[in-house]
Amino acid sequence: MKHVVIYDACILYSAPLRDLFMRLALADLYQAKWTHDIHEEWMRSLLKNRPDLTRLQLERIREKMDMHIRDCLVDGYAKLIKQLVLPDSNDRHVLAAAIKAGAQKIITFNLVDFPSKALAKYNVVAQHPDQFLRLWLDAAPLAVINVVKETRLSLKNPPKTPAEYLDILLKQGLTKTVAYLQNHTDQI
Secondary structure, three states: OOOEEEEOHHHHHOHHHHHHHHHHHHOOOOEEEEOHHHHHHHHHHHHHHOOOOOHHHHHHHHHHHHHHOOOOEOOOOHHHHOOOOOOOHHHHHHHHHHHHHOOOEEEOOOHHHOOHHHHHOOOOEEEOHHHHHHHHHHHOHHHHHHHHHHHHHHOEOOEOOHHHHHHHHHHOOOHHHHHHHHHHHHHO
């Protein structure tokens, strides 16, 4: 059975992180999923913080994401939301989607909002994206390194050297991942 993960909105908010995680999903290492509500959350936050972007631009990104990642959208989870208890009730939709999708993990920076005790009864864990990537680097190093290289090479305006791309990932909070990848710059 394929490993299923839910991307929280914070994973999709930042273009560098979104691009890397979309390409990882395309590599078919695991099944990535999200919802229309998760889309709305990252898009709303991005529009609030980046007035240079338009809703139409973000809708195009959303459409591409939904079109390219097979079976990514979770629906039918709304009825689960009311019964869930989390520190931030606004995050219940993410857990509900994870339950509905049969996901093993929620990938998020907001670990405090998804306490392990609240998630354990649903066989779901919240995992920081850095830890998630680091574990995949142990499990499938060549596949992940190839995705990192592909992502770096896709940056054309301006192009990035391996060191410059690792700096971008470091700014995204991927410290353990970058520490590992620094030993493989010739491959990325």
